[in-house]
Amino acid sequence: MDKVDVGPVSVFKGEFFPPSDKSISHRAVILSSLAEGRSVVKNFLRAQDTESTANAFRSLGIEILGEDSMLTIHGKGLRGLSEPQGVVDCGNSGTTIRLISGVLSGNPFFSVLTGDDSLRKRPMARVIRPLSLMGSQIMARADNRYPPLAIKGGGLNPLRYELPVASAQVKSSILLAGLYCDGETVITEPAKSRDHTERMLPAQGADLRVEGRTVFVRGGRELSPMEMEVPGDFSSAAFFIVAALLIPGSEITARNVGINPTRTGLLEALSRMGAKVGIENVRQMSGEPVADIHCAGGTALKAIDLTEESIPSLIDEFPVFCVAAAYAEGFTTVRGASELRVKESDRIKAMASELRKMGAWVEEYPDGIGIKGIGWLKGTEVESHGDHRIAMAMAVAALAAEGTTTIRGASAVGISFPAFFDILKRLSS
Numbered sequence: 001m002d003k004v005d006v007g008p009v010s011v012f013k014g015e016f017f018p019p020s021d022k023s024i025s026h027r028a029v030i031l032s033s034l035a036e037g038r039s040v041v042k043n044f045l046r047a048q049d050t051e052s053t054a055n056a057f058r059s060l061g062i063e064i065l066g067e068d069s070m071l072t073i074h075g076k077g078l079r080g081l082s083e084p085q086g087v088v089d090c091g092n093s094g095t096t097i098r099l100i101s102g103v104l105s106g107n108p109f110f111s112v113l114t115g116d117d118s119l120r121k122r123p124m125a126r127v128i129r130p131l132s133l134m135g136s137q138i139m140a141r142a143d144n145r146y147p148p149l150a151i152k153g154g155g156l157n158p159l160r161y162e163l164p165v166a167s168a169q170v171k172s173s174i175l176l177a178g179l180y181c182d183g184e185t186v187i188t189e190p191a192k193s194r195d196h197t198e199r200m201l202p203a204q205g206a207d208l209r210v211e212g213r214t215v216f217v218r219g220g221r222e223l224s225p226m227e228m229e230v231p232g233d234f235s236s237a238a239f240f241i242v243a244a245l246l247i248p249g250s251e252i253t254a255r256n257v258g259i260n261p262t263r264t265g266l267l268e269a270l271s272r273m274g275a276k277v278g279i280e281n282v283r284q285m286s287g288e289p290v291a292d293i294h295c296a297g298g299t300a301l302k303a304i305d306l307t308e309e310s311i312p313s314l315i316d317e318f319p320v321f322c323v324a325a326a327y328a329e330g331f332t333t334v335r336g337a338s339e340l341r342v343k344e345s346d347r348i349k350a351m352a353s354e355l356r357k358m359g360a361w362v363e364e365y366p367d368g369i370g371i372k373g374i375g376w377l378k379g380t381e382v383e384s385h386g387d388h389r390i391a392m393a394m395a396v397a398a399l400a401a402e403g404t405t406t407i408r409g410a411s412a413v414g415i416s417f418p419a420f421f422d423i424l425k426r427l428s429s
């Protein structure tokens with residue numbers, strides 16, 4: 001299905017369960033593998049990125065069983081991993097390569113990590129620098145900047161580190177390495193990024209505490225196995241939330257969605273634009289807040305300005321936010337968002353070029369984007385840039401456009417949301 005046609009719909013209606021949270025699913029595999037004993041993870045995300053993490057841990061000697069969404073992981077303790085026989089392929093997944101780098105830095109064997117064409121262009125100095133300061137030996141391609149990475153870990157020392165950019169991947173990588181240190185590792189972020197690792201580790205008995213934007217972890221304690229259920233992914237639900245808001249008469253409910261405040265900046269942005277989104281049935285699931293999200297279309301959205309502080313909490317929702325901006329009234333700007341240039345694709349460039357193809361008025365800045373809503377877009381052929389979230393955002397743009405849009409490279413949705421087009425079709429009919 002590498003080319004998918006998406007036509008305009010008159011209404012977008014119904015209920016759906018978004019796929020399981022990708023970030024939490026990665027961490028469930030990693031942290032269960034490092035615990036001593038049998039963990040059970042329910043509602044695990046079955047998608048290419050999370051399979052990359054599971055396969056990586058299999059290659060490190062961990063037994064991971066289960067064919068549907070329930071996984072059983074037989075962890076071997078912090079020091080129970082074995083040297084991989086071959087190169088570890090992290091596929092398209094930045095979370096996999098960066099978090100595993102932290103784990104492997106704590107282990108006294110040799111390993112090589114690589115990934116697909118996109119991953120091999122993504123910056124790794126951000127993890128190599130702090131992990132090397134802790135004592136890991138890491139080398140990478142192009143002057144230590146890009147994968148493949150070669151790691152010989154072991155003998156780590158604790159670190160005090162200020163992250164130059166807010167990044168949950170970098171923070172988590174250092175936290176995982178910190179589990180292997182005698183003494184306290186302290187990490188401060190410029191803004192708070194997603195905190196799933198900080199929620200999960202103490203539940204497994206790790207000595208970890210959070211004060212504002214600083215996380216303290218003391219190594220040396222073994223982790224206990226977990227029994228957990230993964231909430232639905234807000235970042236996946238976001239596509240259909242925006243679709244419903246853009247199409248008058250629409251009404252959808254996304255059930256069982258994680259609403260961790262480090263993830264839901266899009267809801268705040270949409271409400272500033274004038275959208276009405278209801279959060280119902282709030283409850284806790286495995287240490288994370290979860291709810292049903294209800295929204296209806298028809299309210300005209302208004303342009304807003306997004307600045308640097310708000311970016312981490314909507315980092316993965318940028319592509320679909322751009323689509324909302326293209327249909328809103330007025331000139332929307334996003335600044336302080338240069339991180340978007342180093343995701344699965346350069347998402348600033350990709351959204352600017354694809355929305356322009358559909359007739360949008362877009363300005364590109366080094367650190368963001370400006371979009372003048374003209375109230376309509378026109379169907380044409382667009383490109384996913386091999387990026388799951390660009391493919392899904394352009395499908396949302398197409399639902400509210402005039403005429404049919406052909407999305408090239410649509411199979412990229414398999415990275416995080418394999419059933420995306422099936423659910424889109426069901427809610428469209």
Ligand code: S3P
Nearest residue numbers: 023095166167168169170315316
């Ligand atoms: C993720 C963190 C974010 C996000 C990515 C998943 C994670 O990246 O964009 O999709 O699971 O930790 P950064 O932490 O690099 O911003």
